Amino acid sequence: MLRRLALVLAVVLGAGVLATPAAAASGSCLPTGGGPRCQVWTGKAVRVGDGDTILVDITGDGRNNPRWIRLINVQAMELTVYSTTPSRRRGHCHAVAAAARLEQLLRAGGGVVRMTAQHASSSSKNRPLRAVQVRIDGQWRDVGLDLLRRGLTLWQPFKGEYAWNASYRTAQARAARDRLNLYDTDACGSGPSQNAAISAFVNYDAEGQDDKNLNGEYVRLDNASASAVPIAGWWVRDSGLRRYTFRAGSVIPAHGSVYVHVGKGRDTATHKYWGLTRPVFDNPTDDAQALGDGAYLFDPRGDMRAWMQYPVGAPVATRAPA
Structure with missing residues (x-):
């Protein structure tokens, strides 16, 4: 999966430069504060893989190449055709829409991301698991929560990374109640x-x-x-x-x-x-x-x-x- 993504994805996001490089720090897991403490990274998103995977150049990690990051606790439907041109993408029902919304959020935040995890070692298929936030209109916004609220992804809890579960499961339930996207039975x-x-x-x-x-x-x-x-x-x-x-x-x-x-x-x-x-x-x-x-x-x-x-x-x- 990673090899295929690396070969065919090149969705370069808008400009945005971090003022002060920093390695992992400690802070709130949630953009609103509260909840357990997390390790915190910053970086620049340079590509969108699909609705739950992005390529990030992590600030201060000592690596010369970006890493694929898997969003914590959300599962998008799978793309089958990847392209730098959104209109050429193909996939399972709602896969293209989820990727497009994730790309839109990252662009709105200038590509600058804040990533959090309770455990730095948490991963899925060799991709670090991270909650990803973008700063829009002066506030950090959780992209996973946005996707769930819109009914574009499924809530997928990972043991050990639970800080988001309460808000994520409520967001999914409300999307289902309102018949949004995945929950529209003839979408x-x-x-x-x-x-x-x-x-x-x-x-x-x-x-x-x-x-x-x-x-x-x-x-x-x-x-x-x-x-x-x-x-x-x-x-x-x-x-x-x-x-x-x-x-x-x-x-x-x-x-x-x-x-x-x-x-x-x-x-x-x-x-x-x-x-x-x-x-x-x-x-x-x-x-x-x-x-x-x-x-x-x-x-x-x-x-x-x-x-x-x-x-x-x-x-x-x-x-x-x-």
């Missing part, structure tokens, strides 16, 4: 069974130990419609990149349900098996870490058709309109 065009009333439920806490009872962790899809809904080619996923794609012949029965169990087993008409070897859905916490996740159902056009975020944190719609 990418009318899909199959578009008017079906489908909802999602995730059983994230299996009986006993989650890693000993993988099939006790499952996603249930409910169909409140009077007609069965064929779902071959549809998929469910968590906030990461893990997905289960429904095989030919799969349907959600009228006024019935289909289960996707995390572990292994023999598929039936209403019980499917993801085939994973460890739990997918982290249990939520009510402490300062504010952990959680979600389950999301997508149709073949890439529209999200049903979802369940947990814990909620704000009212969340989980059913497509009848």
Whole structure:
């Protein structure tokens, strides 16, 4: 992924120079202050990878080359075609829009970024995990929070980097409530069974130990419609990149349900098996870490058709309109 991005991405942002070079310092994780303490870096963003990855020349890091930075706790849909010309970009539904909004925010801040993390070693695929803030109209603004508020990314908590979870999960829940972007069930065009009333439920806490009872962790899809809904080619996923794609012949029965169990087993008409070897859905916490996740159902056009975020944190719609 990094190699491909390095070869094809060259979105150079506007001018902006830091007055005083500085290595990592200590400060508030959040642009508004408060919360736990973080290590803080500054730098100049020079390229946008996609809706959750940027290339940054970090001030005072002793390196002669910029580094790819992965935004903390957000997950954008994937681009498939990268270009310096935005109109030439292609990707999954909402991927192009997320990259464009991130680019817009970085340009508005002159490319100068403030990056924070609770642990300098936090990373994803060799990319440092950092919350990224840009200064617009005299105030630092968290780009991840902006993307979540607009419904352009999913909330993806990382253990150990929790300072943003409470505000991020609330931002996602409000975007879902308001049917913004990802939560507009026909944003990418009318899909199959578009008017079906489908909802999602995730059983994230299996009986006993989650890693000993993988099939006790499952996603249930409910169909409140009077007609069965064929779902071959549809998929469910968590906030990461893990997905289960429904095989030919799969349907959600009228006024019935289909289960996707995390572990292994023999598929039936209403019980499917993801085939994973460890739990997918982290249990939520009510402490300062504010952990959680979600389950999301997508149709073949890439529209999200049903979802369940947990814990909620704000009212969340989980059913497509009848």
